[in-house]
Amino acid sequence: MTPAAPELPAVVRRFIEDAGNATQSFGIGRVLGQIYAYLYFSPEPRNLADMQAALGISKGSASMGVRQLEQWNAVRQVWVRGDRKDYYEANDWLxxxxxxxxxxxxxxxxxxxxxxxxxxxxxxxxxxxxxxxxxxxxxxxxxxxxxxxxxxxxxxxxxxxxxxxxxxx
Amino acid sequence: MTPAAPELPAVVRRFIEDAGNATQSFGIGRVLGQIYAYLYFSPEPRNLADMQAALGISKGSASMGVRQLEQWNAVRQVWVRGDRKDYYEANDWLxxxxxxxxxxxxxxxxxxxxxxxxxxxxxxxxxxxxxxxxxxxxxxxxxxxxxxxxxxxxxxxxxxxxxxxxxxx
DNA sequence: ATGCACGTTCAAAGTGTATTGAACATACAA
DNA sequence: TTGTATGTTCAATACACTTTGAACGTGCAT
Structure with a gap:
């Protein structure tokens, strides 16, 4: 069972919101910014379920979002031993x-x-x-x-x- | 009375369509591209009624469209003597x-x-x-x-x- | 083989933004 | 002053794009 997602610090929540607005206004969709910001401020890699919980988005959005972000090399998949979920972390080379x-x-x-x-x-x-x-x-x-x-x-x-x-x- | 708008050549119609798609995909709205393209290919200045007729858009769209385009210096207003309508022509410095x-x-x-x-x-x-x-x-x-x-x-x-x-x- | 846990897909629903058009403003002519 | 021809505004509508979620695919564990 997944441990309850720790409550995000206010600054991070704020940033996720703004990043979502930014990507939306650039015409590439709100969730991309949200997912990237979430990962960018995560000390540990996160899986799709984490994203759903933290951002309140659907499974489908999380899945499609990370795939798009991967294509731009904005996030990369990492292996976490003992867990067969897909984990991701942000590429910080903006x-x-x-x-x-x-x-x-x-x-x-x-x-x-x-x-x-x-x-x-x-x-x-x-x-x-x-x-x-x-x-x-x-x-x-x-x-x-x-x-x-x-x-x-x-x-x-x-x-x-x-x-x-x-x-x- | 306005003389019937001459039928636009196929190439021009085609270009207007594509310009509309382009501006739409850049997130600045379809009519802006259409109006600009129409003026860009007009040997003579055109008024709002011409645009409505040629592009099949509303009075409001034509009015708001040219105003936005003016702000970007994409079109300029020109005076046509003996006519109190507002005429516009395209700035061709892309x-x-x-x-x-x-x-x-x-x-x-x-x-x-x-x-x-x-x-x-x-x-x-x-x-x-x-x-x-x-x-x-x-x-x-x-x-x-x-x-x-x-x-x-x-x-x-x-x-x-x-x-x-x-x-x- | 079967069940389970996870990821993916895509038609349908939802949301935000562009476009419309009726009402209004303005300016000139008679 | 009134009428007419034009341009502007903005609430309502239409539209395109985003997001959802149920159904499906996949592979592992038992």
Whole structure:
């Protein structure tokens, strides 16, 4: 039987709350912040049941949450001998975590935009001169799309640049 | 009477749709992307009624949308003589827009975190030794909070650094 | 083999946020 | 002053996204 989860200190409860708000407002869901904060302030590794009890979340949330956090290397699984539950502890290298999250969110979107712009360019050529819109309008649109592609390629260069990688380190 | 809005070219419709998805996924709402894209591809300035017709959004959305976009300098109001409606056109300097949005979203949150961390530190000191938790646990928590503050101050330095400002330019 | 303890899944419920639209404000024209 | 054309506001609604929990999968112990 699991010993009753010790009551968390007020500071920690407070922080868990704020971390949850933060991750929520960044669009990655409230429980991720809560779980990470809980583990971050736990001197010992914790299992899924501990998280459920401490945070008042469901089994499913705990399970999905740690998996997502693992993918970002925000938490790691550790073995506790004599217990076959899964235990986790927080990775305290915050820079790495932020970097991984950004790569996964921003980076993915930049790449998505790449293929999108390619398609648009193709559409534009494919459509031919059969449109009802005057040539002038069409020229304007082409100019803007080109402008967009220039910006996008510059953005990608910056994103992949060594400088940014260093900054995120 | 407003002349019937000319049917938008397929490429433009497509782009408006994607821009809406993009801004939605970035957590700033779908209409912002739609309005901006519409103006970005409009050879002439457009008024709120045009936007409603072209995008199928409500009067309120158009009004609130352009106001938000104005705050980020993504669009500007222009005067069309002989017409007292408000007309808008897109600012095509995308770098500036991205920078303004980031300043408004990320920057604001970093500053919020500052005061939060101060409070936590104060709480920790204020609580005194009257807690039930063992000294060892308490020491652990203090260490982690300090770690957090170090990371936060580093993050702020990076965010405010000239390098980042240049990159966003 | 069976029971048990744990983790995972995903359709359904819940929650927070974006969007609507009717009521209101404003400004100009007649 | 009244009427008309426009922009703004915000409570109500619609929507997308998060979270739940019951059902299922898995592997170990007996």
């Amino acid at each position: 820079g790495e975590i932020v970097r991984n999250i950004l790569r996964d969110t921003v980076g993915k979107k930049l790449n998505g935009a790449t293929s999108l712009l390619e398609e648009l360019k193709a559409d534009l050529n494919g459509a031919g001169p059969a449109t009802t819109s005057p040539d002038r309008d069409r020229a304007f649109i082409e100019t803007r799309i080109q402008h967009l592609r220039d910006f996008h390629s510059k953005a990608q260069k910056v994103w992949n640049s060594r400088i940014v990688r260093m900054l995120l380190k | 770098g500036e827009i991205v920078r303004n949005i980031l300043r408004d979203t990320v920057g604001k949150k970093l500053n919020g975190a500052t005061s939060l961390l101060e409070e936590l530190k104060a709480d920790l000191n204020g609580a005194g030794p009257a807690t039930t938790s063992p000294d060892r646990d308490r020491a652990f928590i203090e260490t982690r909070i300090q770690h957090l503050r170090d990371f936060h101050s580093k993050a702020q330095k990076v965010w405010n650094s000239r390098i980042v400002r240049m990159l966003l330019k």
